[in-house]
Amino acid sequence: MSGPLYVPVLPTKPHAAGAFRGLWPDVRAAIRPLWNLPPLPGVAPETLATVVGKYVDPVSAVSRHGGWIDAPFGEDAQTAALADALAVYCEWGRLRPVTGPERTEAQQAAAVETARRCLRGLGVRVRVTGEWDGGLGEEVRGLLAGTGPEVAVDLLLDMGAVLDDRPDAGKEALRALDALMPLAVWRSATLLGGGFPRVSADMLEEGACEESRAEWRMWHEVRAAGRAYAPLLGYGDYGVQPPSALAQAPAPGRKGGPPWGVLRYTTDSSYVVVRTLTRGPDRIAVNRAAARRITELPEFRGARAGQGEEWLRDCANGPLSVSEGVGGPTEWLRAGNLQHMTYVVRSLPGG
Known part of the structure; x- marks a missing residue:
């Protein structure tokens, strides 16, 4: 069993595609993203291909080393049209289809059929957002029975949000892996979890906060458990957004938003989050000070560590008379993902 070094769970949105495209080539080569379509409520099946193309064309173009494409929020009435639309990126691109035990039989069958045609394999995404349910193992066994030996399978064990309130x-994860690993000759197995918090204004009363990387701790705990599969277990997370961000439906006409945002920085054990302003007369000064707060951290890796750190350095040192370079929500998210993905790859064995 072998697999990618790092599997980030990312939305099929411009900021994520842009961040992935902006990574240094050696970092990008070590990553196989699990791309997620957002909910598309009410989109008619006959127009889905066009809508899907808007989201998946950019991420397929930057996924030259492969990855997975999933539509976890697809409606039952959209199943067939989604399968047809996504199959194009599996057959002619380098992405792989995804299914899971909680999906409908129609979705499972469509994903397996796409995997047979594209010959790139099938991602089996098993969600465990609380205690492990042994019944899931039997459902996975049944799903795998329909794949056949010609379909390579990758286990994507998705623990969802993993914060300090989930100490177990x-x-x-070990209970799940002990049950799932014997079910197939998995081509790869990856443990996914989202440790980045859902940031609120209350958390930033002091201007910044620090939250532990509980998902990183979970992965190390599993790796240290001594199981035979542990050394080959891949790592994955949700980047610098909470898992719930994936479930946000597109709102192209939406305007406004809160007057504040955040800069994000990843250290070995924590996420550092610093408040910024999206508008107002103090925006430039506050945002440059926020970047300086990060660049002055003992854990700051320096501008040469990656493009995310370089952007933070430039923002911190820019003039107070010019707004260029202070960014906005999209740029802050892009810089956060750039530094995070680069750091994760460098931190993993073999990175």
Whole structure:
């Protein structure tokens, strides 16, 4: 069993595609993203291909080393049209289809059929957002029975949000893996979890906060458990957004938003989040000070560490008389993902 070094769970949105495209080539080569279509409520099946193309064309173009494409929020009435639309990126691109035990039989069958045609394999995404349910193992066994030996399968064990309020997440992951690993000759197995918090204004009363990387701790706990599969277990997370961000439906006409945002920085054990302003007369000064707060951290890796750090350095040192370079929500998210993905790859064995 072998697999990618790092599997980030990312939305099929411009900021994520842009961040992935902006990574240094050696970092990008070590990553196989799990791309996620957003909910597309009410989109008619006959127009889905056009809508899907808007989201997936850019991420397929930057996924030259491969990855997975999933539509976890697809409606039942959209199943067939989604399968047809996504199959194009599996057959002619380098992405792989995804299914899971909680999906409908129609979605499972469509994903397996796409995997047979594209010959790139099938991602089996198993969600465990609480305690492990042994019944899931039997459902996965049934799903795998329909794949056949010609379809390579990749296990994507998705623990969802893994914060400090889930201290037993590592134990539950081990229970799940102990049940799932014997079910197939998995081509790869990856443990996914989202440790970045859902940031609120209350958390930033002091201007910044620090939250532990519980998903990183979970992965190390599982790796240290001594199981035979542990050394080959891949790592994945949700980047610098909470898992719930994937479920946000597009709102192209939406305007406004809160007057504040955040800069994000990843250290070995925590996420540092610093408040910024999206508008107002103090925006330039506050945002440059926020970047300086990060660049002055003992854990700051320096501008040469990656494009994310370079952007933070430039923002911190820019003039107070010019707004260019202070960014906005999209740029802050892009810089956060750039530094995070680069750091994760460099931190993993073999990175």
